[in-house]
Structure formats: structure tokens, C-alpha cells
Amino acid sequence: MSEKVNPINIELSDEVAQGIYSNLAVITHSTSEFIIDFVRIMPGMPKAQVKTRVILTPDHAKRLLLALQDNMAKFEANMGVIKLPEEGGGIPPFPINFGTKGGEA
Numbered sequence: 001m002s003e004k005v006n007p008i009n010i011e012l013s014d015e016v017a018q019g020i021y022s023n024l025a026v027i028t029h030s031t032s033e034f035i036i037d038f039v040r041i042m043p044g045m046p047k048a049q050v051k052t053r054v055i056l057t058p059d060h061a062k063r064l065l066l067a068l069q070d071n072m073a074k075f076e077a078n079m080g081v082i083k084l085p086e087e088g089g090g091i092p093p094f095p096i097n098f099g100t101k102g103g104e105a
Contacts (some may be wrong), residue, residue, distance in 0.1 A: 019049045034061035
């Protein structure tokens, strides 16, 4: 006996469609949830701001991990392998200083 799956109508408001830029994600977890804080670090600024927080159940976090792995594999197949600093990619490790000496006036 097969179960009929109804499609989900997903709405995307204009504001949400603009997106939020983040250049760092901080991930924590408890026994019942994963929390992903998306942070924006700006050059010369002593503080970084959490721009948005996403809270997921462990099973949804695992689905997100699998979806990211699948999409990364597809991206790298088309665009080339992304090299991380520990792989010799030349990208500076965190914390990023954006090529500045700090907040000098």
C-alpha cells in the first residue's frame, strides 16, 4: 500500500529572498537540537554580530548535512575543488583580519 505525498507550498517573502550575508557559522548542540548561529565578521570591528539563528532537530540537522554534501559535490564537479587552508588553499584561517592591522583611526 503506497502513501500519497502531498506537495508542500513554500512561500518566500521579498525580504527573506534578499538573504543575510554571513562569513562564519557557529554550531552548538544539545540532546534535542542543533543550533546554527550565522555570524558576520567585519574588518576592523572588535565585535561580530549573529545575523540569524537556525534551530534544528537532530534528524533535520543530519538531512541538512547530507544535502550540503550532495550540493558541494555537484558544485565542485562543475566549478572545481574548493581548497581549505589546511589543504593548501591559501585562505587565511579564522579569525580573519581582512588584511588590516585593526581598527586604527
